[in-house]
Amino acid sequence: MEDVVLEGGCLCGAVRYRIDGPVRNPCFCHCASCRRATGAPMVPWGTCAREALQLVRGRLSEFRSSAEVSRGFCARCGTSLTYRHAARAGEIDVTLSTLDDPTLLPPRMHVWVADRLPWMLIGDDLPQHPASGTPAG
Ligand SMILES: [Zn+2]
Ligand SMILES: [Zn+2]
Numbered sequence: 001m002e003d004v005v006l007e008g009g010c011l012c013g014a015v016r017y018r019i020d021g022p023v024r025n026p027c028f029c030h031c032a033s034c035r036r037a038t039g040a041p042m043v044p045w046g047t048c049a050r051e052a053l054q055l056v057r058g059r060l061s062e063f064r065s066s067a068e069v070s071r072g073f074c075a076r077c078g079t080s081l082t083y084r085h086a087a088r089a090g091e092i093d094v095t096l097s098t099l100d101d102p103t104l105l106p107p108r109m110h111v112w113v114a115d116r117l118p119w120m121l122i123g124d125d126l127p128q129h130p131a132s133g134t135p136a137g
């Protein structure tokens with residue numbers, strides 16, 4: 001998944017985005033913070049360069065969920081769209097399930113599995129990391 005321009009957006013369509021650049025590190029996050037932010041038991045994320053993510057329509061509202069983390073969402077419908085961490089200033093994470101074609105970027109690992117809900121059963125053979133799968137989280 002290197003040379004394809006990906007597009008996606010929120011539930012109501014007010015926010016539309018395009019990713020013009022490689023997406024790395026597609027993963028499922030099981031952390032409690034992502035759960036609260038999205039209402040889902042785990043969330044698929046992918047990471048791209050900050051400048052690769054372009055808003056085609058609308059704007060992101062942001063909520064600072066911790067001192068270093070800002071979560072982007074649509075203010076109209078509430079769809080969770082992005083995650084920015086101060087330790088990774090040049091990057092931004094995008095919820096892969098908001099892509100128009102989420103099948104293009106299947107997650108390749110599970111992170112924050114220590115927070116996994118007991119009824120959220122993992123049925124694949126992907127690597128599982130107890131916390132973040134990368135040094136900067
Ligand atoms: Zn929306
Ligand atoms: Zn998380």
